[in-house]
Amino acid sequence: MNQCNHAPDTRRQRPARGVSGQRIHHDSAEKHVTGQAAYTDDIPELANTLFAAVGQSQEAHALISTMDLSPVRAAAGVVAVVTLDDIPGEQDIGPVFPGDPLFADGTVEYVGQPLFAVAATSVEAARKATRLARVDYAPLPAVLTIPQAIAQEHFVRPSHSLSMGDAEQAIASAPHQLSGELYLKGQEHVYLEGQISYAIPTEDRGMRMTLSSQHPGEIQHTVARLLDIPFNQVEVEVRRIGGGFGGKETQSAAWACMAALLAHKLQRPVKLRLPRRDDMVMTGKRHDFLSRYRVGFDDQGRVLGCQFWLAGKCGYSPDLSDAVIDRAMFQVENAYCLNAVHVTGLRCKTHTVSNTAFRGFGAPQGTAIVEYMLDDIARKLRRDPLDIRQINLFKDGDQTHYGQTVEHILLPALIRELETTSDYRARREAISQFNSTHHYRKRGLALTPVKFGVSFTIQFLNQAGALVHLFTDGSIHLNHGGIEMGQGLMTKVAQVVATEFQVDLDRIQISAANTHKVPNASATAASSGADLNGKAAQDACQTLKHRLVEFAAKHYEADSDSIRFVSNHVQLHKDNREVWIPFETLVKEAYLNRVSLSATGFYQTPKIHYDREKGRGRPFFYFAQGAACSEVEIDTLTGEYTVLRTDILHDVGTSLNPAIDIGQIEGGFIQGMGWVTTEELSWDDKGHILSDNLATYKIPTATDIPKIFNIKLYDQPNGEETIYHSKAVGEPPLLLALSVWLALRDAVASIANYRINPPLNIPATPERVLDAVLYLQQWTDRHDG
Structure with a gap:
């Protein structure tokens, strides 16, 4: 026994x-x-490792008349140079739709587009050699902005619409109507570890790769197709990456492919690491959006019908833009039952680097326009914006404009709790008093919610x-x-x-x-x-x-x-x-x-389904929810401002790890705050990016964190059968940073005694805040004599 x-x-x-x-x-x-x-660049290099660098286009849109690479090949330390002609398999590495040749194919379509790659005995030798190429261009007209793309009907994918009810009729018959426009600039990922790949040939003509990527499986498939070998001959390993935020979902593929192509050609290990400036020039960003709304509402501020028009700046190729714009179209309702809705999304092609996934994946841009709209309704009716938000919140059983029934809605109770714990009403009174007695300093307050659908919107990825x-x-x-x-x-x-x-x-x-x-x-x-x-x-x-x-x-x-x-x-x-x-x-x-x-x-993931042609289904397994209350103070002479306090109450279901979840909420919020306040992408009129380093692109620092920063997890298990009834936390908190942007708008609105809202695009830099202050001062002068 x-x-x-x-x-x-x-x-x-x-x-x-x-x-x-x-x-x-x-x-x-x-x-x-x-x-x-240990990151990819910390791995000890094998004997005979070579180092790669990339030759880039200097034109936004042009034919390549001649490209003489003989000086590159003759440069000290150079072992090999590869172009499109050296690829044995598929030349296009587009992740969903074609349009991304690994190297330019006779025509360049953005400044920084790869023309060739060099392998040399040192990093310095490879980078120096790329500058020796003799390339002559025949310039072509370049489309660089969303308005130009719309005027020329220049799109990477067809437009798409979602509808519920008769929005046009609902707006026309409503007691009140408003319309507005908002421009939201993109955002650079600024991951701490830049793009890097290390390719090691194997004895069977296969490839073993270590790199910084959010999608090893896609790298495996893309490299295999490029080299014309079976998937099982490419092994990709990733232990950790130094930040991704979406920038390493599809756009790590090009650098992996270049390293693998050189390694395959030479049968030697090859490492390719982009310098920070090259990384910022050659990789995509969060999409710029030009957004417009029309809305009809009643005397209480309840939305009866609305139309949204979203135009995203996709860059030169589709990349993930179709799904990003779709996600923005889903998210235009955010936390609100809008009754009758029509949403149109345009995928604008521009001769700039192809934009890509970024934390939130279009949802922040979609959310911004509806929050902007509700603020405008509040000022029109001389009501507190929080009251307008609360009256329009979803309830269990309501339907989204894409046909999903809303279940397990927490926001009414969650917002009431945050309203109490943040002392919203008392602070609103105190701010009004402060603003009435301070001419050069004004304070603003905003409490905004988020309802964020969790799942890949492409079903098979779940x-x-x-x-x-x-x-x-x-x-x-x-x-x-x-x-x-x-x-x-x-x-x-x-x-x-x-x-x-x-x-x-x-x-x-x-x-x-x-x-x-x-x-x-x-x-x-x-x-x-x-x-x-x-x-x-x-x-x-x-x-x-x-x-x-x-x-x-x-x-x-x-x-x-x-x-x-x-x-x-x-x-x-x-x-x-x-x-x-x-x-x-x-x-x-x-x-x-x-x-x-x-x-x-x-x-x-169970339960999810979606018919894109019909615009109906259940694309999301569940909704993560939360709210933030932010208070700011602005200087009306300079536009400079300070975030005085932020209170966040966020729903993560039954937390798997409260410490990590709170850290994600902190980080997501601050990254979102950077997007809406300080991070500004800029290009010149030739398509060269000006914000190509951290001296010209300002990310938040420790001094930008709210002076008082309170975060609490909302203790409510997920109503769906997720892992231990937890909820996702990576992306939703970023959208809570819209409360900072709207608090800035609220502070400026106080100049006109809250009778109107100023236009305030994203990012709301001090210069834009000052422009908004001047706009309100001029409006007040005209209307108050």
Whole structure:
């Protein structure tokens, strides 16, 4: 008869450390601050490694008359030069639609477009050599702005519309009508680690790649097609990346392909690392938007019908712009039931770098126009903007303009709580008093919500895989398809594994995402990393637990229904006695009895479906919700301002890790605040980007953080069956920064005693705030004599 281990174990006296819901620090936190965290450029280079650089177009739109690369080839240290003609397979690397040749094909369509790549014995030699190319151009007319693209009907994809009800009739018959226009500039990703790829040829003419990418699976497929080899001959590994924010979802592919092409040609390792300035010139940004609205509303401020017109600046190729504009079109309602709606989205082609995914993926631009509109309604009716927002909030059972029924809506209660905890009404009175007694300083206040749909809007992307191994000492190996880019995904998924087995987190080894371990993984994007990979890991763990329970029941002659995993042990009942077996003992016994200790897991998001042609369906599994209240003070003589206080109440469901979630809310909000206030992309009239370094592009610093910054998690489990009823947290908080922009607008509006709102485009730089102040002062002079 098998004997159970009855030896005392102090670990029974405490719960497992690091399970879901506990505040555990990021798995690489200490490595980050001590410099021990290894990134692609930290990997020791193999012997014979070469270094690559990229030759760029100097014209926005032109025919290449001649391109003489002989001086490049003859330069010191240069080993090889490749162009489009050297590609053995597919030349176009467009992620969804064609239009992205790896190198220009006779015509250049933006300043910075790659013409060729160089491999040399040093980084310096490669970069110097690129400047020796002799290229003659025959310039062509360049379309550089959204208005130019619209006037010339210059689009990367056809326009698209969504409708609910008869918006035109609803607006026409409403007691009040308004219209407005808003221009929102884009945003540079400014990830800490720039674009980088290291390609190592393998003995079977394949390729092993380490790089900084949010989508290893797409890199694998794109490189394989480029080299005309099977997918299984390309292995891509990513342990961590130094920030992505969407900029490494599709746009890491070009640099991976160039490194792989050179490595394949030379059968030597090749590393390509873009300098910061080249990175800012050659990679896409958040899309600029030109947005307009028309709205009809009643005397209380309830929206009866509205029309939105959204035009996105896509750049020279489609990239992900179709989906980005679609997402903006979904998000124009934000948190509000707008009754009758018509939305049109235009995909404008310009001769600038192709814009791409950025945290929020079009949702911030869509949200901005509806919040702008509600502010205008409030001023028209001389009401507090918060009252107008509250009267229009969604309720359970309402329908979105794309046909999804809204469920598990938290916003009415959440906003009421934030209204109370932020002292909104008392502060509104205090601000009015302050503004009436201060001529050169004005304060503003805004409380804005967010309702953010979570899922990839392309259905097949909503899947994930995981791989879990148990070792005979009780340690656990975890691998999944998600990418760690600083957001704490690895820690959260490891906590899921710790929770399933009820073991300490330090038993679990997190390994790099690898296309040969978990194949066909979706990008780590759309705030779905923990949702998808957490569920996949849970599935793998449950398979292993089932095997262990079956084995334990037989091996220890115990009732399988009594077997539980708890406190680093397996607890069971035998002969009416409670027996505790150390986790590692059970695993070792299972191994000795030939039980498989490795399992894959898989998850596909349920319930979602969407028919784009009909504009109807359920593109989102659930909605993350939240609200922020921000107060600002402006100087009416200079336009300079300070964010005095921000209070955030945000819904993350049942938090997997409150410390990481709060960190994500902080970071998302500040990044969003940068977009709406200081970060300004600028081009000259020839298509050259002027904001191509961190001296000419201002991101938020420690001094820009609100003086008082309060963040609280809204304690409400997700109504849907997500991993432990948690919710995504990566993107939604960024949209809460719109409260800062609207607080600035509120401060300026006080100059006219809140009778009108000033025009205030994004980013609301001090110069734009000053322009808005002057606009209100002139308006007041005209109307008050």
